[in-house]
Amino acid sequence: MVRDVTIGQYYPVNSAVHRLDPRVKLLGTLLFLISVFFINNAETFVIVTFFLILVIRLSRVPFRLMLRSMRAILVILVITFIISALFTPGTELWRAGAVKITREGLNSGIYMSLRLAYLVIGASVMTLTTTPNKLTDGMEKGLGFLKIFRIPVHELAMMMSIALRFIPILMDELDKIIKAQKARGADFESHDLVKRVRGLVPILVPLFVSAIRRADELASAMDARCYHGGEGRTKMKPLIYRRADLIAYGVIFVYTAAVIFLSIHPFIWRQ
Amino acid sequence: MTAMTIIRLENVNYDYGAGLSFETHALDNISLDIEEGSIVGLIGPTGSGKSTLLQQMNGLLRPSSGSVYFRGEDISSRSFDSRTLCSRVGIVFQYPEYQLFSEDVISDVMFGPLNIGLSHDDARRRAEEALQMMGISGDELKLSPFELSGGQKRRAAIAGVVAMEPEVLVLDEPTAGLDTAGRKDLIDTIISMRGKRKMTVIWSSHSMEDMASYVERLIVMYKGAVVRDGTPADVFRDAQYLEQIGLAVPEASYMIRELRTRGIGVEEGAITLEQAADSIMAAWNRSRKNGLEQL
């Protein structure tokens, strides 16, 4: 059975964010993640939150999908909060025997959890609005300058996109191999660890052999279609910046500068 | 001697992907009795549920509702350990050569017998027997399975299942991808093995000609349900229906039909080329006789 595996949970809808050049989104996400680490007061918190909500609204992705990505880290969030709250020294707010919670602890706990949550939401906005292949295209074009350092950027991007295409196929194959070996009495539920590891051989060997065979056939097919590396290749969908992309870059840079500034110099009325 | 039912399916339904985008009702209320020792063919357009049905027979898949019985025992119940079935109902998947993994052919074929608890010597003996029946012997046993030719790999993989000495052998398109000579050889081998071991054989295929020539009973599936069930001659009589659901009838049937539409008095019912030749010659002789009588 074909497993409906959607890597990176791309949500197909036509929004301003979806239409942005992937390089803008890659850099934008990176800068956003950096900006999250500068949240240390009310002003920065407000600006970062405002920016995030703006982007989420523009992306037209339902908010519940963002929350779904939070589910995975819920446990970590709670633990982070608790550790910060209980173990930060400062003015005591509450005590129960040896356990105490301080105001500084609460503060720090809230900020740390918030940062973590924003990191995850920020990253998922990128994957929800950009297909994996667009991301590899973006990395290939954007990191093209690394070619000076002899890093095979094009080849790496090609490897990644081929890998993405074949993941569901190999998972299907894995299913079939497991079934075939089960039909020969193989036991995959043994409680004996040694047995379980040994039991992986009849699964992994055929899977590897199959993957290599596919790679060989694919290489022949690529040769037959005149693939010869990145030199001289044109593109069906070249990445070209449009006005919206340049505006987005502008907004991102201003935002990042603002956050860094405000984290160091909060508004005058505070002083 | 009454024929015994070896596998029975009762109102079997199978759904998968519940709640997800690809939710499918793969099997629709299937009830079947497979007679011990019979050779049964299974045909149907791609997506009709053939593979899913075959996997119900050795407990690899369990019905969403309904039951499956092997020799009267309910193999679909929650408490039943399907691993005990693999030595009784063997299943060979499509392109079985992709399951080979061991350092040499003999070890790979011993995998199944060893898993079901046989001693090393017994497992070895069974593996050698199975390989011999499949036409692989001597030095070939010590080769790595990946050094065999395509056709031999497939035979080695099938030997791996047969070595467990199942009473029922289920094959999902065993001749897929083979050339003419390979197909014929493999089918002959399976038929002779079935005779020697008195196995029940259930076999799915896309070749109407193979079904016409080799099976006693033909089951047709469409959209998860059994739509026709009878002898090949019976099933292929209704060419129109089979074409409607995306299948065909053997070429021999088409030829006979064509001749009849042209007014040639040949009898219906031939499904193999040999039978067609017989029917045509019989009609020809009759017409010659009538012609002579008229003179």
Next chain:
Amino acid sequence: MDIIKTLHLGHRFEKKDEQGRVISANDALTDVNLSIEQGSFTAVVGRNGSGKSTMARNLNALLKPTQGTVIVDGRDTRDNENLLQVRESAGMVFQNPDNQIIADVVEEDVAFGPENIGVPTEQIWERVAQSLKSVGLTSCRMMSPGRLSGGQKQRVAIAGIMAMRPSCMILDEPTAMLDPAGRKSVMSAIRELNSSAGVTLILITHYMEEAAMAGRVVVMDSGRVVMDGTPREVFSDVPALRKMQLDVPPAAELAYLLRNRGMDLPEGITTREELTEAVSAAFKV
């Protein structure tokens, strides 16, 4: 005009040990002389091991001859300078539908070939649209190949080759892994390409019904060409084909059976229509 010409083509596979000494040698091809005319549809048949796949791969320089020469569109395949042009001229479609599709979107995969040969962006779009239309897959252009049937995937592969505007298309057992519906769709697509667009086809197959659709059938056995003629000519020699463990189209087989039982039927029957015609005629006598 000959698009492809092979002269005394031979190909030997050698197995070497770690020191580079030859442990075994296999002559997969011996003295193959073939000329493929522009616009023709040639089927190459033979059992597994007859050398047909090896020959196919010598035609587009995936393999180089170990003996003799292969000339494609006037270029010698052994010359590495010619590699890309040879492969652009002689496109190849392989047996496994999945293992020749690179991209995750149909139209992007069809574009892969043109991108490799440096076709400018707008022309790529034109070629992709045209190729998809020529195989009847325009409606699937934005789909992910994972959701297509085997027959559709093979047609995507064919479109991908057509987008490179090859002089000829070589298909190496393209229907071997497909179900009957898939086989039909692929065969009808390539016949259309040959008849309306004049695409030169070389079809390697073991299905005799497919070979019967070609204008010329080349039979290979043990690395050599043993028969070469029209389907009619080749399929009339049923005993010779049987000896090589090859099939004949059902109509030819039935004609053979009937002749053996005393019915006088003309030689060269290969299709159902021809058989029913001939048998009806025999009855009217």
